[in-house]
Amino acid sequence: MDWLNAIIQGILLGGLYALFAAGLSLIFGVMRLVNIAHGDLIVLAAFLGLMITTTLGINPLLALFVAAPQMGLFGYALQRWVLNRTLGDDILPPLLVTFGLSVIIQNGLLEVFSADPQKLNAGSIETASIAVPGGINIGVLPLLMFVTAVAVIAVLQWIFYRSALGRAFRATSDNQDIAQLMGLNKSHIFGLAMALSLVVVAIAGIFLGIRTSFDPAAGPARLIFGFEAVIIGGLGNLWGTLIGGIILGICQNIGAQINPGWQLLAGHIAFLIILAVRPRGLFPRVDG
Amino acid sequence: MSDTQQYAIDRFSPASRIAAVAALVLIIALACGPWWAGRADMRLLSELFLYMALASLWNLLAGYAGLVSVGQQAFVGFGGYCLFAMTMFFGIPPLMAIPVAGVAGALISIPVAFLIFRLRGAYFAIGTWVIAEVFRLSAAQISALGGGSGTSLPVTIVKSIASSRALREAASYWMALAILVVVLAIVCLLLRSRRGLALTAIRDNELASQSLGIDIWRAKFFVYVLTGGLTAAVGALIFLQKLRISPDAAFSVNDWTAFVIFIVVIGGIGTIEGPIVGTIIFFLLRETLADLGALYLMILGLVAIVIMLRAPKGIWGFVRQKTDLDLFALSRRVVTRKKHQSSHANEDNKGEPHEPQTT
Amino acid sequence: MSDGFLEIDALSSYYGDFQALFDVSMQVGEGEVVAVIGANGAGKTTLMRSITGLLSNEAAMVRYRGQAIGGLRADQIATLGLSMVPEGRQLFPSLSVEENLIIGGQIGRRGPWGLEAVYRLFPVLKERRSQQSTSLSGGQQQMVAIGRALMANPDLLLFDEISLGLAPIIIKTIYEALPGIIGGGMSAIIVEQDITRAINVSHRVYCLQEGRVSLEGSSKTVSREAISNAYFGV
Numbered sequence: 017m018d019w020l021n022a023i024i025q026g027i028l029l030g031g032l033y034a035l036f037a038a039g040l041s042l043i044f045g046v047m048r049l050v051n052i053a054h055g056d057l058i059v060l061a062a063f064l065g066l067m068i069t070t071t072l073g074i075n076p077l078l079a080l081f082v083a084a085p086q087m088g089l090f091g092y093a094l095q096r097w098v099l100n101r102t103l104g105d106d107i108l109p110p111l112l113v114t115f116g117l118s119v120i121i122q123n124g125l126l127e128v129f130s131a132d133p134q135k136l137n138a139g140s141i142e143t144a145s146i147a148v149p150g151g152i153n154i155g156v157l158p159l160l161m162f163v164t165a166v167a168v169i170a171v172l173q174w175i176f177y178r179s180a181l182g183r184a185f186r187a188t189s190d191n192q193d194i195a196q197l198m199g200l201n202k203s204h205i206f207g208l209a210m211a212l213s214l215v216v217v218a219i220a221g222i223f224l225g226i227r228t229s230f231d232p233a234a235g236p237a238r239l240i241f242g243f244e245a246v247i248i249g250g251l252g253n254l255w256g257t258l259i260g261g262i263i264l265g266i267c268q269n270i271g272a273q274i275n276p277g278w279q280l281l282a283g284h285i286a287f288l289i290i291l292a293v294r295p296r297g298l299f300p301r302v303d304g
Numbered sequence: 305m306s307d308t309q310q311y312a313i314d315r316f317s318p319a320s321r322i323a324a325v326a327a328l329v330l331i332i333a334l335a336c337g338p339w340w341a342g343r344a345d346m347r348l349l350s351e352l353f354l355y356m357a358l359a360s361l362w363n364l365l366a367g368y369a370g371l372v373s374v375g376q377q378a379f380v381g382f383g384g385y386c387l388f389a390m391t392m393f394f395g396i397p398p399l400m401a402i403p404v405a406g407v408a409g410a411l412i413s414i415p416v417a418f419l420i421f422r423l424r425g426a427y428f429a430i431g432t433w434v435i436a437e438v439f440r441l442s443a444a445q446i447s448a449l450g451g452g453s454g455t456s457l458p459v460t461i462v463k464s465i466a467s468s469r470a471l472r473e474a475a476s477y478w479m480a481l482a483i484l485v486v487v488l489a490i491v492c493l494l495l496r497s498r499r500g501l502a503l504t505a506i507r508d509n510e511l512a513s514q515s516l517g518i519d520i521w522r523a524k525f526f527v528y529v530l531t532g533g534l535t536a537a538v539g540a541l542i543f544l545q546k547l548r549i550s551p552d553a554a555f556s557v558n559d560w561t562a563f564v565i566f567i568v569v570i571g572g573i574g575t576i577e578g579p580i581v582g583t584i585i586f587f588l589l590r591e592t593l594a595d596l597g598a599l600y601l602m603i604l605g606l607v608a609i610v611i612m613l614r615a616p617k618g619i620w621g622f623v624r625q626k627t628d629l630d631l632f633a634l635s636r637r638v639v640t641r642k643k644h645q646s647s648h649a650n651e652d653n654k655g656e657p658h659e660p661q662t663t
Numbered sequence: 664m665s666d667g668f669l670e671i672d673a674l675s676s677y678y679g680d681f682q683a684l685f686d687v688s689m690q691v692g693e694g695e696v697v698a699v700i701g702a703n704g705a706g707k708t709t710l711m712r713s714i715t716g717l718l719s720n721e722a723a724m725v726r727y728r729g730q731a732i733g734g735l736r737a738d739q740i741a742t743l744g745l746s747m748v749p750e751g752r753q754l755f756p757s758l759s760v761e762e763n764l765i766i767g768g769q770i771g772r773r774g775p776w777g778l779e780a781v782y783r784l785f786p787v788l789k790e791r792r793s794q795q796s797t798s799l800s801g802g803q804q805q806m807v808a809i810g811r812a813l814m815a816n817p818d819l820l821l822f823d824e825i826s827l828g829l830a831p832i833i834i835k836t837i838y839e840a841l842p843g844i845i846g847g848g849m850s851a852i853i854v855e856q857d858i859t860r861a862i863n864v865s866h867r868v869y870c871l872q873e874g875r876v877s878l879e880g881s882s883k884t885v886s887r888e889a890i891s892n893a894y895f896g897v
Contacts, residue, residue, distance in 0.1 A: 050425070052374070098609070102613065108372060108612075109613070109616060111426050112565060112608065115608075116605040116608040117605070117609065119558075119562055119605035120601075120606060124598075124602055127597075127598045127602070183765065183766055184766070184769070186758055187757075193717050196717065196738045197715055197741055197747050198767055198811075199741040199742050199769060200738055201738045201739075236557065240430065244434065277452075284434055284438045284441070285438070291419055291422055292422075
């Protein structure tokens with residue numbers, strides 16, 4: 017029964033990883049940008065949640081509604097005034113600038129909040145659980161995270177394929193020049209994509225902070241989990257990313273079940289195996 | 305009526321000839337370090353040499369082969385762990401263990417390359433990071449080397465390098481200088497070879513060089529394995545000097561990749577001089593600003609971003625643009641010569657008329 | 664002739680160090696159709712990219728209705744009523760036919776053109792409205808590209824290489840539709856390699872050769888000999 021439990025908890029954990037991954041996947045889809053600072057932005061959002069909960073004295077789940085627009089605005093500004101200047105044929109500038117950003121965020125958080133681990137306290141919901149037949153308890157919080165992840169991906173999917181904004185995203189991604197001729201300002205479109213990405217990052221960051229303790233150095237690991245979920249699921253496929261996150265979560269929990277030291281290693285190895293066997297991921301997008 | 309001009313390919317400019325002589329003098333002067341430098345200075349210089357070597361290798365990888373790795377700490381740590389394992393378990397002398405670690409690093413980089421070469425561009429970068437994480441987590445599982453908390457090099461092994469402390473420190477200094485010279489020599493020779501020319505072509509235009517019949521995959525693979533091996537050798541020496549190893553220190557992304565990337569970006573990526581200039585600037589900054597702690601790192605990150613946005617060729621690129629200096633005699637330049645001065649340069653001519661003059 | 668609708672004044676354009684246009688001057692009047700002809704590499708596409716803002720220039724080099732637009736971004740110029748059917752169609756592959764059309768109209772200028780008007784012009788597109796644009800034939804793709812440009816309700820429509828790579832029967836269809844498109848008083852610049860068609864459809868013609876204007880004249884009066892001299896630089 018431990019194993020079944022490990023798998024179920026792994027699936028729920030996978031929802032969180034899909035949240036880490038969704039924002040990364042979104043901006044890659046729109047502007048081929050891989051944001052090395054993505055994980056650090058997740059941790060930044062967690063610290064932002066901490067500040068909001070302590071100053072306003074509200075539950076972190078409510079703080080999300082304050083943090084998300086702030087992160088979105090920050091994302092728009094970051095894209096328009098910094099990252100847009102790096103985009104072009106050369107992959108080096110965006111990579112190195114976001115890498116520099118990652119170091120700045122990590123050390124900025126260290127300077128302000130010290131290296132002590134922090135946690136967001138969501139109150140009684142953290143310990144509540146639902147008993148299901150077979151002696152397995154499903155935590156309300158992990159379930160909420162999973163449902164949120166599914167909802168976030170459904171919304172992103174809808175925006176991308178059904179809304180005017182998504183049409184603009186896809187058009188700009190297909191052909192920047194021609195999109196400009198249609199009156200789309202690509203700097204603005206890219207800014208909106210990053211804003212949306214950081215709104216998702218805010219959700220991911222707050223959930224991360226409720227689920228586990230975090231410190232300024234916790235970012236890179238989150239970037240890597242998100243990245244692995246994206247590659248396992250297949251580039252450019254949001255639902256695939258969710259499945260990628262679930263696979264990662266299950267593998268980590270099974271690894272931990274065998275030996276606590278193997279938790280992260282098992283996830284990485286699963287990723288490397290999929291990379292070796294199916295380098296385009298399990299569900300790559302079929303380009304028409 | 306002017307003389308017909310003839311064209312030849314020349315790599316040495318007067319500046320690079322002077323630089324070659326100056327470099328030789330500098331190396332000899334540095335090799336005499338133990339006689340003129342204090343203990344602390346030698347330690348600082350050793351560290352500088354090792355960072356310069358790491359930066360030159362990363363520059364070769366990212367600036368020439370276009371393989372932007374943020375996971376070279378995998379090889380630094382792997383080299384360090386190899387050295388500890390070989391000296392402690394197999395009794396291999398530490399000095400021997402360094403080249404062996406280099407070979408081991410090159411060998412392990414082969415399967416790694418097969419895996420992560422499936423990822424493109426920026427995803428390749430994160431892939432290298434995953435590999436480094438796998439190495440770190442695996443090292444933490446080796447209980448004979450202290451698991452997650454690491455281990456120190458036994459005194460007997462330390463003493464086997466040299467009997468007196470002064471001599472050990474001198475030896476360690478010389479090794480750092482030697483490995484830097486070896487790395488720089490290999491990078492220079494590689495870039496001046498046919499293969500280097502192919503790499504430069506790939507850097508300038510991957511698609512065009514593919515159509516010229518350059519096997520890009522093989523060229524990149526070769527550079528990846530070479531830098532993997534050399535980085536592991538440098539890593540072995542780094543941890544021989546530290547005398548203590550732990551997974552977090554050995555596979556630190558900040559120490560072995562972030563700093564190295566900043567050095568190369570600040571100095572100038574895609575030039576041999578860049579990492580050298582960058583390392584010197586990095587150490588000057590560090591010695592003056594290190595008291596600021598986290599703030600210092602933020603400044604470093606900010607400087608790197610500003611340079612990447614404003615002067616993407618770095619400080620050396622800026623100098624070069626202004627002066628056309630090329631100290632390592634790498635670029636081939638077409639020089640014009642008066643006809644009577646040159647009789648051997650005709651093979652390289654293209655499209656220029658050089659029939660005898662009819663005056 | 665020059666009513667200040669579109670004036671290009673001593674335009675020079677560069678790709679990096681390479682100069683593609685040298686002091687090109689041309690005018691397009693309101694309601695006028697101008698043909699631009701020239702051999703491959705003469706600078707026709709560069710001229711189109713400069714007018715639409717895909718290549719940036721000094722502001723005063725391109726003036727539209729008296730406004731210096733040479734320094735504006737392509738999306739800003741588009742909102743002023745300039746629209747282009749680009750060379751090689753360049754539809755958005757991840758958008759359906761209808762989405763391609765809708766995105767063409769998203770700047771929201773008022774005018775006669777809308778989805779229904781485009782479907783009346785090219786009924787076949789209505790049948791294929793939900794297909795991916797890449798699944799269409801070359802001629803149908805050109806129809807989408809034209810429809811997409813019309814959706815913006817432009818005052819000046821640029822056709823870059825209107826018939827390049829299309830079958831003769833398709834070219835004929837497109838040219839038959841052309842009066843219905845630009846008949847309503849719209850100005851147009853048509854880049855075309857087929858000299859006869861270019862002259863028949865236009866009021867005036869410019870010939871480019873190696874980045875310079877080698878001929879300018881009324882389509883009715885210009886002689887074939889003058890054109891071929893200007894075209895081939897004899």
